[in-house]
Amino acid sequence: YDDFAATRQPLESIPAIPHFVQGVASKDIVIDEISGLSARIFLPECEHDSKLPVFVYFHGGGFLVFTPKFQFFHYFCESMARSLKALVVSVDYRLAPEHRLPAAYQDATRTLQWLQEPQCLGEDWIRSHGDLSRVFISGDSAGGNIAQHSALDWFFRQELKNVEETKNPTIKVVGVVLVQPFYGGMDRKDSEVEFANGEILTMESSDLCWKLALPIGADRDHPFCNQPKFLDEHRVPAEMAPIFMAIGRKDCLYARQVEVARRLQGANKHVQVVEYEDAAHAFYLGPPS
Numbered sequence: 631y632d633d634f635a636a637t638r639q640p641l642e643s644i645p646a647i648p649h650f651v652q653g654v655a656s657k658d659i660v661i662d663e664i665s666g667l668s669a670r671i672f673l674p675e676c677e678h679d680s681k682l683p684v685f686v687y688f689h690g691g692g693f694l695v696f697t698p699k700f701q702f703f704h705y706f707c708e709s710m711a712r713s714l715k716a717l718v719v720s721v722d723y724r725l726a727p728e729h730r731l732p733a734a735y736q737d738a739t740r741t742l743q744w745l746q747e748p749q750c751l752g753e754d755w756i757r758s759h760g761d762l763s764r765v766f767i768s769g770d771s772a773g774g775n776i777a778q779h780s781a782l783d784w785f786f787r788q789e790l791k792n793v794e795e796t797k798n799p800t801i802k803v804v805g806v807v808l809v810q811p812f813y814g815g816m817d818r819k820d821s822e823v824e825f826a827n828g829e830i831l832t833m834e835s836s837d838l839c840w841k842l843a844l845p846i847g848a849d850r851d852h853p854f855c856n857q858p859k860f861l862d863e864h865r866v867p868a869e870m871a872p873i874f875m876a877i878g879r880k881d882c883l884y885a886r887q888v889e890v891a892r893r894l895q896g897a898n899k900h901v902q903v904v905e906y907e908d909a910a911h912a913f914y915l916g917p918p919s
Contacts, residue, residue, distance in 0.1 A: 638694075638695055641695075641696065641697075641700050641701075642700070642701045643697070643699040643700060643701070643704075644699060644700075644701050644704040644705070645699075646658050646670060646699075650675045652708075652712070653674055653675045653712050654672055654673065654674050654675070654708045654711050654712050655672070655673050655675075656670055656671065656672045656673070656704070656707075656708070657670070657671055657755070658670050658671075658699075659671055659753055661721075661740065661741055661744045662740055662744065665737075665740070667721075667722070667723070667724075667737050667740055667741070668722045669698065669719050669720055669721045669722055669741070670698040670699065670704070670707070670719075670720045670722070671717065671718065671719055671720075671753075671755055671756070672707045672708055672710070672711035672717070672718040672720065673711065673717055673755050673759060674711045674712050674715055674716070674717075676715065676759060678758075680759060681759060681760070681761040682715060682716050682717045682759050682760065682761055683714070683715075683716045683717070683761055683764035683765070683766060683804075684716065684717050684718075684719060684745070684756070684760045684761065684762060684764065684765045684766070685710060685711075685714065685716045685717070685718045685719065685766045685768050685807075686719050686721065686738075686741060686742065686745075686765065686766065686767050686768065686777075687707060687710070687718055687719065687720045687721065687768050687769060687773070688720075688721055688723060688734075688738060688768070688769030688770075688772075688773030688774075688776040688777050688780075689703045689720060689721075689769070689770065689772075689773045690703075690769070690770045690771025690772050690773045690774070690810075690812070690912065691725075691771070691772055691773075692771070692772050692812065692835070692836070692838075692839030692843065693725060693726045693731065693734060693772045693812075693839060693842075693843035694725055694726055694727070694839055694842055694843065695725065697722050698720035698721070698722050699722075702915045703720065703915075706770075706914065706915060707720045716766075717755065717756065717759055717760050719741070721737065721738065721741050723737035723738065723776065724737055726842050726843035727842040727843070730842075730843060730844065730845055730846065731843050731844060731845065731854050732845075732854070734772075734776050735776060735779050735780060735783070735854075738767075738776050738777070738779070738780035738783075739780060739783055739784075741780075742765075742767075742780065742784055742801070742803075745762060745765065745800075745801050746800035746801055762800065762801040762802070763801070763802045763804075764802070764804050765801050765802060765803045765804065766803070766804065766805045766806070766807055767780055767781045767784070767803055767805075767806050767807070767871075768806070768807035768808070768809070769807075769808065769809070769811070770809035770810060770811075770912070770914065771809070771810055771811065771812045771831075771911065771912060772812040772839070772843075773809075774808040774809055774810060774811030774812060775811050775812045775813065775854075775857075777806060777807070777808055777811070778806065778808055778811055778857070778890075779854075781803065781806045781870070781871065781873075782864065782866070782867065782870070784803055785803070785867035785869055785870050785871070786864075786867050788867070788869060789867055789868070789869065803871050804871055804872075805871050805872055805873075805874065806870075806871055806872070806873045806874070807873075807874045807876075808873065808874070808875045808876070809875075809876045809914065810876065810877055810878060810881055810883065810887065810911055810912065810914075811857075811875070811883075811887060811890070812836075812839075812883065813855065813856070813857045813883055813886040813887065813890060814836060814837075814840050814850045814855040814856065814883075814886070815850050815851055815855065815856040815859075815886065816849055816850045816851045816856075818833075819885035819886055819889075820885050821881065821882055821883065821884040821885040821886075822882050822883070822885065822886075824882075825880055825881065825882040825884070825910065826882060828880070828881070828882050828910050828911055829910055830910065830911050830912045831881070831882060831883070831910075831911035831912065832882070833882055836882065836883075837850070840855050857886070857889075857890045857893075858889055858890065858893055861890070861893045861894070861897070865897075866894065866897040866899055870899050872899075872900040872901075872902070873891075873894060873899060873900065873901045873902070874901075874902050874904070875887065875890075875891050875901060875902070875903045875904070876903075876904050876906070876914075877891075877903060877904070877905050877906070877909075878905070878906045878908075878909025878910055878911065878913055879905060879906065879907045879908065879909065880908060880909060880910040881909065881910055881911040882911065883911065888903075891903045
């Protein structure tokens, strides 16, 4: 608007479908009644006593837009549940600028805490089919950033626990999946110049997302955004789970993603990077996905 106010455009939402359609059912649940934190769970059709890995998933959207109900992310999580034979928990974390970072990180931490609590097992799909010894933390774009932060935080917390607690963890995080994670910085990398005007993500829109998502007064060299700076300031936990990172060569964030992967590999972490040569940012959400 002329007065610089902004509003989110209404988006097409998909209702949860609690019965199996094309092999997947979905439903909305509340994680924390006090804060209102919620999630949409996707369950693939399986045997009555089957135990499935649990994918905790954080959607993209520059920390500003979208929810698990948005059509692209609903269908994407359906596809993951069906293809991976996994129970997917798509988290409806708080959005900026109403809730600037670290609000989304806090919601991610709360979700992992919830998986350890008795009320989580009161959720019948998780109780019947969730294998909490095979938990993956995953996300795309801004959700990939959230997934990385929450995974590092999770393993830092595990290191701080005493030996007896660590011997018998309530859940076990066995992998981290980052799809084109959203990073930034005050300088411009080669890919940010070459692909500055991407079809879905431009550098102008990327800068705006960070301006509205970071704590007030912070610039893009803040550790939430500048991941190499974050990794310089924080030791990578010794027991960090293996990391899978999917990146696109035509993504404006490509150079930053490669740099972060190399930093993690340099910390003796197992990081598998799969590069899609002709892929721009968020290529997985458009046809064919």
